[in-house]
Amino acid sequence: MSSYATIYEAIGGADTIRDIVSRFYPKVQAHPLLAPLFPEDITPVMEKQYLFLTQFLGGPPLYSDEYGHPMMRARHLPFPITPERAEAWLGCMAEALSETSIPEPLQKLTIERLSGPAHHFINTDSDSAHR
Numbered sequence: 178m179s180s181y182a183t184i185y186e187a188i189g190g191a192d193t194i195r196d197i198v199s200r201f202y203p204k205v206q207a208h209p210l211l212a213p214l215f216p217e218d219i220t221p222v223m224e225k226q227y228l229f230l231t232q233f234l235g236g237p238p239l240y241s242d243e244y245g246h247p248m249m250r251a252r253h254l255p256f257p258i259t260p261e262r263a264e265a266w267l268g269c270m271a272e273a274l275s276e277t278s279i280p281e282p283l284q285k286l287t288i289e290r291l292s293g294p295a296h297h298f299i300n301t302d303s304d305s306a307h308r
């Protein structure tokens with residue numbers, strides 16, 4: 178990544194973000210802890226994630242251009258996010274990344290970057306989530 182200014186560029190830009198997103202959501206929808214939180218029609222969520230991941234990884238600010246300040250923790254508050262769900266989310270993402278041609282050190286870096294927000298979005302104890 179040394180010759181690239183951002184992870185976004187290093188992993189291959191827009192096409193790679195699309196690839197990640199399209200591999201990630203089927204795993205989320207198949208995961209017993211995550212699936213119940215998501216709508217049946219996942220397409221709008223995929224589109225938002227494409228916009229957000231682009232800017233999160235250092236690409237153009239596509240999400241903010243469309244939706245304003247991300248306020249991602251606040252946007253996740255309606256959903257009971259337990260520590261287990263955060264790990265599950267990161268697990269699906271790691272699996273999606275592993276199916277792409279992104280070099281392994283960059284996969285690891287991407288997961289490290291996402292790990293902070295994923296844990297920050299936890300808003301519910303393990304015990305108190307009944308759905």
Ligand code: HEM
Pocket residue numbers: 211214215216222225226229230233244249252253256258262263264266267291294295296298299
């Ligand atoms: C920690 C585990 C996580 C869970 C369980 C989770 C779950 C969800 C759910 C249920 C939605 C709403 C889907 C809908 O529109 O009905 C959502 C939206 C979204 N999530 Fe997550 N999420 C997690 C972590 C993350 C992380 C780490 C990121 C990126 C850093 C992220 C980015 C987004 C984005 C961009 C949206 C769309 C926001 C919008 O409506 O504009 N999520 N997530």
